[in-house]
Amino acid sequence: MANEDKDGYVPSAVEEKWQRLWEERGVNAFTREELENAEDPFYNLMMFPYPSAEGLHVGNIYAFTGADVHGRYHRLRGRTVFEPIGFDAFGIHSENFALKIGSHPMDLIPSNVRNFTRQLRRIGGMFDWNHSVDTTDPTYYRWTQWLFLQLFNAGLAERKEAPVNWCPSCMTVLANEQVIAGECERCSTAVEQRRIAQWFFTITRYAQRLLDNLEHLDWSETTRKAQSNWIGRSTGAQLRFPVVDRDGNATGAEVEVYTTRPDTVFGATYIVLSPEHPLVDKVTNKGMLAPVQAYVDMATRKDLVARQKADRKKTGVSTGGFCRNPATGQLIPIWIADYVLMEYGTGAIMAVPGHDTRDFEFAQAFDLPVVRVVAGPDADADTPLEEAYTGPGRLVNSGEFDGVDVSESVEKVTAWAAENGWGDAKINFRLHDWCISRQRYWGPPIPVVYCDTCGPVGVPEADLPVVLPRVEDFKPDDSGISPLARVEEWYRTTCPNCGAEARRETDVSDTFLDSGWYFIRYPSTDFDDRPFDSAITKKWLPVNTYIGGNEHAVLHLLYSRFLTMVLKDLGHLDFEEPYNVFRAHGLIIADGAKMSKSKGNVIVPDPIIEEFGADTFRTYLMFLGPFEEGGDYRPQGIQGPYGFLHRLWDTVVSAKTGGPDPDVERKVHQTIRQVTEQIPALGYNTAIAAMMECLNVIRAGGREAVRAEVEPLVVMIAPFAPHMAEELWERLGHAGSIFDGANWPEFDEAKAVESSVQVAVQVNGKLRATITVAKDAPEDVVVGAAREEENVIRHLEGLQERRVIHVPGRLVNFVVG
RNA sequence: GCCGAGGUGGCGGAACGGUAGACGCGGCGGCCUCAAAAGCCGCUGUCCGCAAGGGCGUGCGGGUUCGAAUCCCGCCCUCGGCACCA
16 A cells, blocks of 8 residues: 555555565574574573464464563563574374375475464564474474483383373374363363373473472462472372281282371271272182173273263272271271272272262262261261261271371371381372373384384484384374384384394374473574584573463473473483473453354454554554453454554654653653563553553643654564564664664653652542642641642531541541541 | 462453552544544543532452551352362
């Protein structure tokens, strides 16, 4: 669109110009030498996107813009800011989409990446395109495989057959983290159990350290809490119950149980084994073999949805076998039930129906005895139990421990069990080992070779990458093995150890392994002979600020912490926490719901950027609400920031020379203070509001601005509207990019102070007048002035004055009665 | 059930325990225009009142305080996460 007025603001022209100049001048790109020699480095990281075929959505742009504002702010303050972006392009998403449209991920991903790159440039992110990564590029996943080998060689990668979550629709194993309430997180299909040999990273060995470090991290509270819950530390005891024959004689076997309430052991009236428990066969009475077998078959086949429904009726079967309760000496029956999970604790529990709601339900269903061993304030040893009692109280029916308060009973009973050799204190974690095997095509092959004589052998580093071959038939099938297992010429190889015929691992690794270390790679992409350069890594890592979605609170953020710790322990890194600061951004809501295709409330960004420009769109998104809380997207709302940027432009291009008006200058400095405080704290919405207010003062009554009044505003708006700020900066006569050099305005307290203040006058806490007094007027002057207000006089009339409260610069409150 | 974040005008949202509703959207009125758009100016929580002014107002019920959206106690509701974890 032609604009006859050369001084008019035409966003598309300005944005096209500056995107081109940034590119040509390398304003945002680093050379290797620049990275090596950077002064005051600031690593500004945002979660890299999965390059979907649909392109960037508003949620992506919101997150990237918020992170970009942060980076640009620090750059304007003089830091050397490295702000890379890349593509997390392996995984089921891409593979399924390719299958759906009959394409191949190797064709699809590059075109998606091109589209994303175009969009990311268009929104004006300060990205260093010299240091991008694409996880599907062999020059990247070569080092993902290297990373696997580090863990493999350190004994942190274990191959074990395990019951795994199997998605019958995606035809793959899912990590526990990818199972949402018993359903596949991608397709919501009910998940089943299968047993397959898998590679696991033993993250559980790091559970305590992962938990402990959380204390010191400057992270969003919600993220820390989510991670701590996920790790799920619990303290209790492991108790051993001897298995006895029908005459009560010890068989030598014992059932070990984990409990957080060892103090209730006197109330343990039966034992429950998980259906997968190794002792099931041993303890089952001959007469019960058939029903036990039937139950175990049913339970182990049953999908995890039904099995994990907490509100489901309890099922189970008696084994006919017995244990001796080591506390009471009584014989108690052994049952099998699927409410006990093999993956947690020991896979067996002592059931205390009197004081555990699940055990109570089970006891009701199967008519098992319920014994009270804790009495609350209104109960005694004989008070019947209508439901499980889990509150405070003292032990009863517990032998020598009768009367002991539950606050100290756990410790005492555990000590007693330990003295007598049937129990020990024990800490348990909810966290499971990380299954990284995927029986899929679209991922980095796990770099292992199986040799009949040598067993699993890691591929030598010199032979990396193990390149993923182009396979036209990559559709997974029900066999439970990877599509690569159908490509004989690929998997046939020789053992790197002994040279004998051998077979490659045909599983690929989890995408969370790709994304678990990408931030370490970014600064080192200039090196193709090492995963990361130690000097550059020392200079740039750990990350200064990481901004991303809280949906990754327990997956990506935990795995990348774990991998960083491992690399530290193996001597590759000298830090063990990857992100000094993490901030979770909020979600963009449209029509009362999170944007999603299924809800049909997705907003496509491209036409909005087309119409209003990237600067307006960015400013609007940041103006919606507090960045960490998200906001409600309303199409009309963009008019506000649109008009604001236009007025700012008009004001700046027509600004005169000369000294600033003192009142306006005061407002400008108050704004500098506010914006300088709020931007690093991610208070973007209020920072923008402050600038709008400031511009309203500058333009009040149609007055014309002078340069000194508007120049600070041009710099402060730059993180939000970088193109426009560059253009105005140039028009104000500056050479070079506004982002090169510490151009952030200095706040001057002396210029911000008001000479007079408005003081509220209250009578009994109710506002009755407002007076204007000199800033440092003494109390008697202020109170005197307040007392003379007509409306105040009326409200004081005939009443006894008891107190006068004076808050300087704020209010005067007459307390009367 | 557990953990976390919230609940303020018609709407998005502001408010160190100190003038609730900044800023913006929308709405109403006006200026400009042949007209419209854009732009500019003013008004806009609610009720009573011609006005001056007053009453009521931050999910609900109590409390602390000269003063509470803000702090404390007890509830209700919404959103996000976890969930038979012994």
